[in-house]
Amino acid sequence: MVRRNEERRAALVDGAIEVLAREGARGLTFRAVDTEAGVPAGTASNYFANRDHLLTQAGARVYERLQPDEATIARQRASTGDRETYAVLMRELVGRISDFRTGYLALLELRLEATRRPQLRAVLTEQVRADLEANVAYHEESGLPGDATAVQLLYLTLNWLIVEQLTLPDVLSEAERERLVTAAVERMTTSPPHAG
Structure with a gap:
């Protein structure tokens, strides 16, 4: 179950990156991330305490993927x-x-x-x-x-x-x-x- 949660978290953060690139920071909502990641509505809010948490995770993930x-x-x-x-x-x-x-x-x-x-x-x-x-x-x-x-x-x-x-x-x-x-x-x- 832990591995599945890590994969889902990564999919959500990757979805946030796509939303940020396409719609900008104002378009970054939990609903938009859920849609981009192809997960049920409300999933992102279970993984991230708030929008700031999601933004910081997205920033870290970009650098991780650029290595x-x-x-x-x-x-x-x-x-x-x-x-x-x-x-x-x-x-x-x-x-x-x-x-x-x-x-x-x-x-x-x-x-x-x-x-x-x-x-x-x-x-x-x-x-x-x-x-x-x-x-x-x-x-x-x-x-x-x-x-x-x-x-x-x-x-x-x-x-x-x-x-x-x-x-x-x-x-x-x-x-x-x-x-x-x-x-x-x-x-x-x-x-x-x-x-x-």
Whole structure:
């Protein structure tokens, strides 16, 4: 019974992500989540104490689903530590996030909602900070070029590139996006010349 409850909870949270992406935070109701998850009316209210609880669970689930699988991580760890490899990894990252379009759009909705909900803001802040710190630590261990600042700058740059791709996909072509990711990696991992 516990496993079934965990599966149902995951289905409800995934349903909440879909509702957030499609209808925004204002459209997120227990009834809408029940409908999206294909469960009887009233089910979501049995799993989540209130709407805030559902919002915070949705935020955590987006990050959980965006994590690369074990095969991708193993391949990344076995790759060489040059700029081209780094650019490939970043293009794959943009692709993986873009493939989970509803998750990223839901995350944008959650970020906007977090400006009005301190508890949600705290949860998202903790998750994003932990994710960024993990990315910096992974980068430092991997031997890829660049430092922590380069990782942070790429994080900020690629996030907006992804927003552009998901919300206004015709602004840049796929080839232009790939070229920009490669250029960002190259420029942010090249040490500036030292002033003499």
